[in-house]
Amino acid sequence: xxxxxxxxxxxxxxxxxxxxxxxxxxxxxxxxxxxxxxxxxxxxxxxxxxxxxxxxxxxxxxxxxxxxxxxxxxxxxxxxxxxxxxxxxxxxxxxxxxxxxxxxxxxxxxxxxxxxxxxxxxxxxxxxxxxxxxxxxxxxxxxxxxxxxxxxxxxxxxxxxxxxxxxxxxxxxxxxxxxxxxxxxxxxxxxxxxxxxxxxxxxxxxxxxxxxxxxxxxxxxxxxxxxxxxxxxxxxxxxxxxxxxxxxxxxxxxxxxxxxxxxxxxxxxxxx
Amino acid sequence: xxxxxxxxxxxxxxxxxxxxxxxxxxxxxxxxxxxxxxxxxxxxxxxxxxxxxxxxxxxxxxxxxxxxxxxxxxxxxxxxxxxxxxxxxxxxxxxxxxxxxxxxxxxxxxxxxxxxxxxxxxxxxxxxxxxxxxxxxxxxxxxxxxxxxxxxxxxxxxxxxxxxxxxxxxxxxxxxxxxxxxxxxxxxxxxxxxxxxxxxxxxxxxxxxxxxxxxxxxxxx
Numbered sequence: 001x002x003x004x005x006x007x008x009x010x011x012x013x014x015x016x017x018x019x020x021x022x023x024x025x026x027x028x029x030x031x032x033x034x035x036x037x038x039x040x041x042x043x044x045x046x047x048x049x050x051x052x053x054x055x056x057x058x059x060x061x062x063x064x065x066x067x068x069x070x071x072x073x074x075x076x077x078x079x080x081x082x083x084x085x086x087x088x089x090x091x092x093x094x095x096x097x098x099x100x101x102x103x104x105x106x107x108x109x110x111x112x113x114x115x116x117x118x119x120x121x122x123x124x125x126x127x128x129x130x131x132x133x134x135x136x137x138x139x140x141x142x143x144x145x146x147x148x149x150x151x152x153x154x155x156x157x158x159x160x161x162x163x164x165x166x167x168x169x170x171x172x173x174x175x176x177x178x179x180x181x182x183x184x185x186x187x188x189x190x191x192x193x194x195x196x197x198x199x200x201x202x203x204x205x206x207x208x209x210x211x212x213x214x215x216x217x218x219x220x221x222x223x224x225x226x227x228x229x230x231x232x233x234x235x236x237x238x239x240x241x242x243x244x245x246x247x248x249x250x251x252x253x254x255x256x257x258x259x260x261x262x263x264x265x266x267x268x269x270x271x272x
Numbered sequence: 273x274x275x276x277x278x279x280x281x282x283x284x285x286x287x288x289x290x291x292x293x294x295x296x297x298x299x300x301x302x303x304x305x306x307x308x309x310x311x312x313x314x315x316x317x318x319x320x321x322x323x324x325x326x327x328x329x330x331x332x333x334x335x336x337x338x339x340x341x342x343x344x345x346x347x348x349x350x351x352x353x354x355x356x357x358x359x360x361x362x363x364x365x366x367x368x369x370x371x372x373x374x375x376x377x378x379x380x381x382x383x384x385x386x387x388x389x390x391x392x393x394x395x396x397x398x399x400x401x402x403x404x405x406x407x408x409x410x411x412x413x414x415x416x417x418x419x420x421x422x423x424x425x426x427x428x429x430x431x432x433x434x435x436x437x438x439x440x441x442x443x444x445x446x447x448x449x450x451x452x453x454x455x456x457x458x459x460x461x462x463x464x465x466x467x468x469x470x471x472x473x474x475x476x477x478x479x480x481x482x483x484x485x486x487x488x489x490x491x492x493x
Contacts, residue, residue: 105397116392132406133396133398
């Protein structure tokens, strides 16, 4: 990452500032350019879905927001503050660990392979962060976790270990676990891709419930076009590390402008 | 002298020695675990000097003879003003030696905990220390326990060397009895059986139980 950045604001202010902003973000692994000067704003409360062929940088976008990947160039802002960088005088310098820890508290993430902690029950998975990171009392954390497990329909499984849950149930616990941290932004990284087709519905139903709640901003990567079309405010089609085309679902699916988008969508439709 | 006569004459001394061997084994094992956890985690530290220190320790203690290390701790350290009684020197040498082997076991186990578990720890914003302690180590424990079963038997066998600095363990007792009676076959045969019984009916069942216990706590059963 470049040492010091100039030409970018230290914070984003004003009533119409986005919840998430990618400003000229690039990333490559060796010769492979994963993201190529990406610019993307997501408004507070907005649900944005990223679609595109594999290797187009979709997942990388989410992983950068969760600070699981570093960026090579540009800067990412979340809730007005720089995430990848921190202000030092008039400049932005790469974020240190403390800054990352503070800023990523705004963000929650659900993974393709759930990543539940196998040695903790569903409830313990959901109370670990609230107790040890947010400093909630055991009772308060438990109450919060039970409320969320209720919401995802798994209150009766609270004392089960993940090994005894089905894939769909695991992913719902994972959603509850992430929400228990009260993030402002939720990231869903192909959360139904590892599931049997007949149980994807129970996970998408939960995500559907979250839309428009608590002003939660959501960014999702998925291959389920029908679901994306249903619930997204905006769809971004990624190709070669750039946004090839974006717009409301009806426009992007109904009347795609770019040839790449048309090719991708017709390939997806044929697969179904 | 028949074997029963041999046992009634020398059994008590062998028993005393066996008790010392058990004490040495337990203390050395605890020390080895402590050292292995410390240096195993240092080995994957993001800080280069910390990693280097762990590598030096592991290489020195794995790469040189346990007997020489024992002599160093008991005979050479006093020359630098650090005198340790022989009982302590015994289990410390064995523990430090096997701890170096254990450090590699710990490192390997920690690194084979799936990446997703580390990432989930980041996503929940757990501090690195808490992520290691609450998320990674418990899972690494399950992975490393079978290898520890082997190491614990090595610890037991390693303690036989403490006889060389006159710790009155089983081997020491056996050598003394042999020196006065010349009944080599009986005395070393008996010692052999005792070491085997300790490993086979002491350590192995204990480690199996521990594996099952941990698996249960991990929700695997």
